[in-house]
Structures are given as structure tokens and as C-alpha cells.
Amino acid sequence: MNDAAAGAGHGRTASAASLPYRRDIDGLRAIAVIAVILFHAGVWPFRSGYVGVDVFFVISGFLIGGIVYRGLATGQFSFTAFYVRRARRILPMLWVVIAATLALGLLLLSASELRRLGESAAAAGTAVSNIYFWLTRSYFSQDARLDPLLMTWSLGVEEQFYLFFPLLLLATARLRPAVQLAGLLAVAAGSLALSIVLTPQAPQASFYLLPTRGWELGTGILLAVWQEQGRPGLSRRWREVAGVAGLIAIGVAMVAFDANTPFPGLAALLPALGTLALIGAGESLVNTRLLAHRLPVAIGLVPTRGTSGIGR
Numbered sequence: 001m002n003d004a005a006a007g008a009g010h011g012r013t014a015s016a017a018s019l020p021y022r023r024d025i026d027g028l029r030a031i032a033v034i035a036v037i038l039f040h041a042g043v044w045p046f047r048s049g050y051v052g053v054d055v056f057f058v059i060s061g062f063l064i065g066g067i068v069y070r071g072l073a074t075g076q077f078s079f080t081a082f083y084v085r086r087a088r089r090i091l092p093m094l095w096v097v098i099a100a101t102l103a104l105g106l107l108l109l110s111a112s113e114l115r116r117l118g119e120s121a122a123a124a125g126t127a128v129s130n131i132y133f134w135l136t137r138s139y140f141s142q143d144a145r146l147d148p149l150l151m152t153w154s155l156g157v158e159e160q161f162y163l164f165f166p167l168l169l170l171a172t173a174r175l176r177p178a179v180q181l182a183g184l185l186a187v188a189a190g191s192l193a194l195s196i197v198l199t200p201q202a203p204q205a206s207f208y209l210l211p212t213r214g215w216e217l218g219t220g221i222l223l224a225v226w227q228e229q230g231r232p233g234l235s236r237r238w239r240e241v242a243g244v245a246g247l248i249a250i251g252v253a254m255v256a257f258d259a260n261t262p263f264p265g266l267a268a269l270l271p272a273l274g275t276l277a278l279i280g281a282g283e284s285l286v287n288t289r290l291l292a293h294r295l296p297v298a299i300g301l302v303p304t305r306g307t308s309g310i311g312r
Contacts, residue, residue, distance in 0.1 A: 025059060026300035027291030028278055032056055033299060035254045040145075048257030050139075051271040053154045054216055054264070055250060058275040060158055061220025068166050069228045072173050079166060086162050090155070098125055101148050120149040123156075130156035134208040140259040153208055160210045161217050177229045184225060188218030192269075199265030206264060213264065216272050223280055234280060242277040243284030249274025 032052035039049025071077030098121045105117045123132035129152040137144040172180045195212035206212040253271040
């Protein structure tokens with residue numbers, strides 16, 4: 001459960017800070033949804049379909065980054081309105097999921113299992129489920145996969161991101177555009193470096209926590225800010241190259257890794273950069289003919305209703 005639609009209905013609000021709606025991003029989300037589902041279903045060859053959430057993180061960074069940057073640039077950004085929109089998008093369906101899960105748990109689980117479910121439900125409801133799972137179990141362990149609220153770990157990452165990112169943009173808003181962009185790049189690079197260092201040493205912390213996942217969101221943010229600053233995009237030829245290369249990169253990432261692959265670290269660059277290439281490709285044939293087709297768009301819109309996303 002992951003707010004990959006960036007909480008604003010993917011640019012469908014009437015706010016002046018909203019981004020233009022892009023059907024291809026909903027189609028890209030569909031690929032991530034399908035990969036995650038097939039991974040959990042054990043369908044070959046999607047043994048690393050879990051990278052679908054990395055795709056979501058980049059999408060969220062791009063959409064939220066553009067919305068917040070544009071709002072601050074036009075003087076129309078409101079912290080209160082921003083957090084209220086996030087809460088309205090996420091919390092109602094999240095509470096329904098938690099309540100339904102607990103109700104079924106009362107019927108089906110033992111006392112010890114119900115206690116653990118209650119702990120994860122409390123963590124999910126307070127936006128710290130990623131921290132809870134970091135402290136209690138590996139994502140790839142059997143007991144973690146049996147927790148029906150494991151998916152909320154990625155929602156925890158995004159909710160924490162929502163708390164800090166607007167403050168970061170506000171703190172850098174008075175800087176020259178090039179300096180602001182460089183500062184954001186430095187923050188993202190620092191997060192990536194931390195992820196690379198910690199993944200082999202503290203794999204659970206690196207997997208679950210915002211400091212080592214923030215660079216994936218930051219990748220999308222950098223593209224959004226680059227575009228909002230009016231910087232040049234790709235030429236038509238390079239858009240086509242980026243579209244094909246991005247799709248291949250995500251496809252390879254979804255089948256090439258397994259539970260033994262150190263992750264995120266360097267391995268997460270493949271799905272993250274693939275997603276970045278596809279978003280940056282814009283009007284490429286891959287985007288307009290494949291991702292923007294009504295079938296993947298319909299699938300991609302499913303998780304945007306209510307919680308706006310899906311977690312691993």
C-alpha cells in the first residue's frame with residue numbers, strides 16, 4: 001500500500017499546483033502492480049517482482065516533487081492543505097484495511113499471532129510500519145510474508161517522506177535554481193551512498209528505512225524540479241531510446257534478482273533509473289502506444305482509488 005499516485009489523484013485536483021495528468025504514468029504503475037502481485041503469488045519468472053515498489057517510489061517522488069515545487073514557486077503551497085490531502089487519500093482506506101484484517105484475525109489467528117498482528121496494525125496506523133518491520137523481521141523471511149500488513153512498510157516510507165520533503169524544498173526555495181537543484185542532487189546522492197554502504201552491513205535497515213530509500217524518491221524529485229525549472233528535455237530520438245531502455249531495465253530488474261540479491265544498494269539503480277527514463281521519455285512510442293493504452297491505465301488506476309498505491 002503505497003501512495004504512488006502522489007496523493008493528489010495524479011494531478012487531477014483543481015489546485016494550481018497540480019501536475020498535468022499523464023496516462024503513461026498510470027500505465028507504468030500497472031507494470032509495478034502486476035510485478036508485485038506475481039512475485040507474491042510465486043509466478044515464474046517474477047522472482048524479483050518486488051522491485052515494483054521501487055518503481056512506485058520514483059513515480060511518487062516525481063509527482064509530489066512537481067506539485068510541491070510548483071506550489072512554492074507560485075506562492076500557493078499550504079502545508080495544512082498538503083497534509084490534509086495526503087490524509088484524505090491514504091487514511092480512510094488504510095483504516096478499512098486494518099479493521100478488516102483485525103476482524104479476520106480474531107476469527108482465524110491464535111493468541112500469539114493476533115498479538116503480532118495487533119502490533120503491525122498499530123504501526124501501520126501510525127505511519128511507522130517500516131520501522132516496526134525493520135526491528136522485528138526480514139522482508140524475505142517466511143513469518144514476514146505471512147503478515148497481512150507487511151505491504152504497509154512502503155506506505156510508512158512515503159508518509160515519512162511527506163513530512164520532510166516539503167520542508168527541504170522550502171529551505172532551499174530562495175536559492176538560485178541551479179544551486180537548489182545541486183543541493184537536492186547532493187541529498188539524493190548521500191542517500192544512495194548510505195544505501196550502498198548499509199545494504200551489506202545492515203540489510204534490514206537499508207531495506208526498510210527512509211534514509212536509504214530516499215534517493216529513489218529523490219530521483220523522481222530531481223526530474224520534476226528539472227522540468228519545472230524549464231530546463232531542456234530529451235530530443236525526439238533520445239526520448240525513443242529512453243523509452244525502450246527504461247522498459248528493458250525495469251523488465252530485467254523484475255526477473256534478474258532474488259531473495260539473495262543485496263537490496264536496495266546498487267541493484268535498486270536498475271529499476272529506479274529505468275523508471276526515471278520512462279517518465280523522462282514523455283511522448284515516446286513506448287509511453288504513448290504501450291503505457292498509455294487503456295488496459296494498463298485501467299489497471300494502474302485501481303490502486304489510486306483510496307490508498308493510491310500498493311506495497312510489497
